[in-house]
Amino acid sequence: MTLGTRAGLEMGKATRDAFGRALQEIGASNDKIIVVDGDVANSTRAEWFGKDNPERFFNVGIAESNLIGVAAGLAACGKVPVAASFAAFLLCNAYDQIRMSIAFPKMNVKLVGSHAGISIGEDGPSQMGIEDVSLACSLPGMVVMVPADEQSTRKATQQMIEHVGPTYLRVGRGDVPAVYDENVDFQIGKAITVRDGGDVTLIANGLMVSAALDAAEELAADGISARVLDMHTVKPIDQAAITSAATETKGIVVAEEHLHNGGLGSVVASTVTSTVPCKMAFVDLDDKFAYSGDGDALLQEFGLTGEKIAEEARKIVQG
Amino acid sequence: MTGNQNATDFDQLTELAKSLRKDVLIMTSEAGSGHPTSSMSAVEVMTSLYFGGIMRYDASNPSKPDRDRFILSKGHASPILYAVLAEAGYIKKDQLNTLRKIDSPLEGHPNMLRVPGVEASTGSLGQGLSMGLGHALNAKLDKLDYNVYVMMGDGEIQQGQVWEAAMAAANFNASNLVAIVDLNGYQQTGPVSSVTNPAAYAEKWKAFGWNTVEVDGHDIKATHQALVDATAYSDGPSAIIAHTKKGKGVSFLEADFSWHGRGVPKDRLEEALEEIG
Numbered sequence: 001m002t003l004g005t006r007a008g009l010e011m012g013k014a015t016r017d018a019f020g021r022a023l024q025e026i027g028a029s030n031d032k033i034i035v036v037d038g039d040v041a042n043s044t045r046a047e048w049f050g051k052d053n054p055e056r057f058f059n060v061g062i063a064e065s066n067l068i069g070v071a072a073g074l075a076a077c078g079k080v081p082v083a084a085s086f087a088a089f090l091l092c093n094a095y096d097q098i099r100m101s102i103a104f105p106k107m108n109v110k111l112v113g114s115h116a117g118i119s120i121g122e123d124g125p126s127q128m129g130i131e132d133v134s135l136a137c138s139l140p141g142m143v144v145m146v147p148a149d150e151q152s153t154r155k156a157t158q159q160m161i162e163h164v165g166p167t168y169l170r171v172g173r174g175d176v177p178a179v180y181d182e183n184v185d186f187q188i189g190k191a192i193t194v195r196d197g198g199d200v201t202l203i204a205n206g207l208m209v210s211a212a213l214d215a216a217e218e219l220a221a222d223g224i225s226a227r228v229l230d231m232h233t234v235k236p237i238d239q240a241a242i243t244s245a246a247t248e249t250k251g252i253v254v255a256e257e258h259l260h261n262g263g264l265g266s267v268v269a270s271t272v273t274s275t276v277p278c279k280m281a282f283v284d285l286d287d288k289f290a291y292s293g294d295g296d297a298l299l300q301e302f303g304l305t306g307e308k309i310a311e312e313a314r315k316i317v318q319g
Numbered sequence: 320m321t322g323n324q325n326a327t328d329f330d331q332l333t334e335l336a337k338s339l340r341k342d343v344l345i346m347t348s349e350a351g352s353g354h355p356t357s358s359m360s361a362v363e364v365m366t367s368l369y370f371g372g373i374m375r376y377d378a379s380n381p382s383k384p385d386r387d388r389f390i391l392s393k394g395h396a397s398p399i400l401y402a403v404l405a406e407a408g409y410i411k412k413d414q415l416n417t418l419r420k421i422d423s424p425l426e427g428h429p430n431m432l433r434v435p436g437v438e439a440s441t442g443s444l445g446q447g448l449s450m451g452l453g454h455a456l457n458a459k460l461d462k463l464d465y466n467v468y469v470m471m472g473d474g475e476i477q478q479g480q481v482w483e484a485a486m487a488a489a490n491f492n493a494s495n496l497v498a499i500v501d502l503n504g505y506q507q508t509g510p511v512s513s514v515t516n517p518a519a520y521a522e523k524w525k526a527f528g529w530n531t532v533e534v535d536g537h538d539i540k541a542t543h544q545a546l547v548d549a550t551a552y553s554d555g556p557s558a559i560i561a562h563t564k565k566g567k568g569v570s571f572l573e574a575d576f577s578w579h580g581r582g583v584p585k586d587r588l589e590e591a592l593e594e595i596g
Binding site for chain 2: 034055056058060061065066068069070071072075077079081096097099100104105106
């Protein structure tokens with residue numbers, strides 16, 4: 001993983017590992033938590049909870065639609081079901097079930113999609129969740145979180161359980177740079193200013209927070225001061241952080257490991273347009289599926305890098 | 320009204336079935352739309368369930384943890400569910416004629432957040448059995464003794480999710496789960512037999528590991544007995560294939576499947592009600 005190198009970040013654990021560990025810890029003292037698995041618990045790390053609590057762990061088989069329905073039924077009885085699978089399978093295969101069995105009746109189900117983004121690499125596009133954030137954000141009442149690293153994912157998992165209502169948590173497969181220590185102040189709906197700056201704002205989530213920090217470092221060498229916002233919650237979006245950025249800096253670059261339409265970029269642009277219009281640029285997967293290959297190399301090929309973010313930021317600053 | 324109180328009086332249930340059928344006709348006629356015929360095929364099974372002492376419920380406490388649950392997975396048959404919930408005391412009878420109106424909680428398809436006694440928001444076919452399985456598993460987790468009944472349509476079970484749930488329920492040995500297939504023979508554009516083979520339904524459920532019986536879904540005693548037996552079965556989930564007629568009770572509705580999404584026009588309502596008697 002080359003992301004985060006320029007910013008001097010140390011490598012940390014994968015966000016799926018952080019989710020799995022946090023769920024295991026919370027699950028030990030909260031017997032309302034039930035895991036519903038679609039036969040991928042070893043991949044999502046939900047099996048760590050399952051091994052401790054076999055009576056509260058249901059593997060419904062490779063059947064995401066049924067997985068969602070079972071979770072909805074348990075939630076209707078007051079349980080707090082965690083429905084975990086690959087982001088691509090959960091959101092895409094079971095979308096109508098998420099819509100009608102969970103979002104519409106406001107069921108307190110915790111959706112967790114792992115293996116998000118193209119950085120999963122070799123397994124290829126069928127396994128890469130690249131539209132999950134857009135799909136989740138489209139559903140009324142859904143809270144959507146894309147944490148950047150191990151420590152913020154731990155907090156996101158805790159808050160997901162505490163939040164009453166449907167949530168979607170996106171996590172990734174590979175180890176990622178550690179952006180935060182255990183004292184990170186993570187709150188649903190509140191962006192984290194990872195680095196302050198006055199010339200331009202870089203808004204990112206997930207893995208791209210590390211890339212944005214690389215970009216900020218590169219820009220600093222050019223005398224450009226970049227603010228980096230970790231917009232870990234895409235919905236509800238932190239409107240105040242965005243309007244401050246639009247007011248106080250020359251423009252905003254949004255970076256995400258996701259398709260262009262409907263993701264973080266769309267949500268930030270919609271906020272900017274309806275509040276304080278400013279220049280914007282987008283670093284994302286545009287409108288393309290990826291392919292198999294080394295994950296790090298794919299990120300380079302698709303321009304999901306600090307260099308690309310810095311390039312877009314320079315254009316905004318230089319106007 | 321609370322279920323499971325009195326010895327079964329089949330004459331009374333037969334009269335009640337007539338009355339519920341009339342409720343369906345009147346409310347959908349008043350609404351000018353809805354699915355009267357899909358509701359009328361389900362009347363005897365639902366009458367037996369709610370008023371024949373099968374289900375234990377307390378309309379004054381709709382979220383009682385150990386209540387029996389009924390999920391209408393074929394959500395378009397909401398008129399019969401509303402009629403039953405009114406008879407059972409969950410909602411007021413004079414609400415029935417507000418069906419599908421903008422200020423009424425009685426929406427075209429059931430909304431669990433707006434109507435007490437509605438256990439699941441349905442309407443997108445194929446989802447109810449999975450939710451029912453979630454409820455059934457909860458009983459085991461909380462060591463509660465309740466049963467979950469899920470009614471599906473024969474067209475509905477073309478949805479793959481139904482069979483995902485069927486496989487999982489058998490695997491989890493969900494003996495407190497009862498599936499009812501209202502085999503009325505028609506789906507929106509024509510006979511079910513033009514799309515799948517209804518004759519093989521029982522074999523399918525058996526093959527998926529369900530204790531399965533077929534029954535005349537308009538014979539009140541037979542439906543009652545099937546429900547008693549399915550409820551008592553303790554070695555896995557049970558399925559009841561109820562052979563019914565779409566639009567049962569009114570000959571001009573039985574004769575023409577194109578009534579699927581229409582209410583009886585007001586000028587033919589009296590004729591329909593008279594035939595039910």
